[in-house]
Amino acid sequence: MKRTITCLFLSLVMIFSLSTVSASITVPERTSNKTWVEDYANVLTDETEAYIQEYSQKLADEHSACIMVVTVDFVKGSIQDYTLSIFNQWKLGDSSLNNGVLLLLSIGDDDYYMMIGRGLEKSFPIYDIQSLLNNYLEPDFARGDYDAGVKSVFQQTYSYMISNIYGPVNPGPENNNNYGYSTTWDMIVGLFTLIIIIALFVSIIRLLRRQRRYYEPTYYYTRPRVRTYRSPYSYSPYSSSHTYDYYSPRSSSSYRSSGGGSSSSSGSSRSYGSGSSYGGSSRGAGAGRSKK
DSSP states (O other): OHHHHHHHHHHHHHHHHHHHHHHHSOOOOOSOTTOOEEETTOOSOHHHHHHHHHHHHHHHHHHSOEEEEEEESOOSSOHHHHHHHHHHHTTOSOTTTOOEEEEEEETTTTEEEEEEOGGGTTTSOHHHHHHHHHHHTHHHHHHTOHHHHHHHHHHHHHHHHHHHTSOOOOOOTTOOOOSOHHHHHHHHHHHHHHHHHHHHHHHHHHHHHHHHOOOOOSEEOOOOOOOOOOOTTTOOTTOSSEEEEEEETTTEEEEEETTSOOOEEEOOOOOOEEOOOOOOOOOOOEEEOOOO
């Protein structure tokens, strides 16, 4: 009980501290609630801005989600806190679904950060966010071609959301859908299913073979038995000229003759066997620039 109360208290303190940080940072004014790109650093072309505005508005109309792109010269504080402040103060995404996406570029700080709403955490994991940034923004950003990097990563982020979260909708003529996440996941699932089918098939074959086999010991051993026999001349019940002594337990027989002669015979036999056997055996996740 005490542990539960402690965890609840710490969670409230963390939420309160994050809210305080978000409220204490001053962010620029948004042009309107339907503006999905704010180029305060003036690094984007009119064509790129129009493209972002068109498809982000389409995402908002059809799925109540959005992809917001913001460029600034510098941020106040950490880029993560600044991104959080813009996200919360501008109230990006649907209020109940919390499905907004914000991409912030700080040109003077040579840094960027992408943040998603809590409602997208399970369907848009952080390692996919980092992969999109590394593959489609970082190369152009490092060269100073911010316009090309922003357009490329926006296209792939939009395509990812449509393909993996909101179902197949035409993502636009310029999208090549070449990020490969859905295809890779399908390949992994297919390979796993194939392994299970092969394992079941092998198990059935082994079970059928086991039912047709018989089992016997690898070898067996019978205890040697002492076999005794009597000589036909060793004893005669009608003759007193022969005296019978005894039969030894080691398979020997003897007799005595009154004439002083004697004869003996012995014999033994052992039996072995062998065989064989057959056996069967209000804040979401985010990622920023990878420092290289």
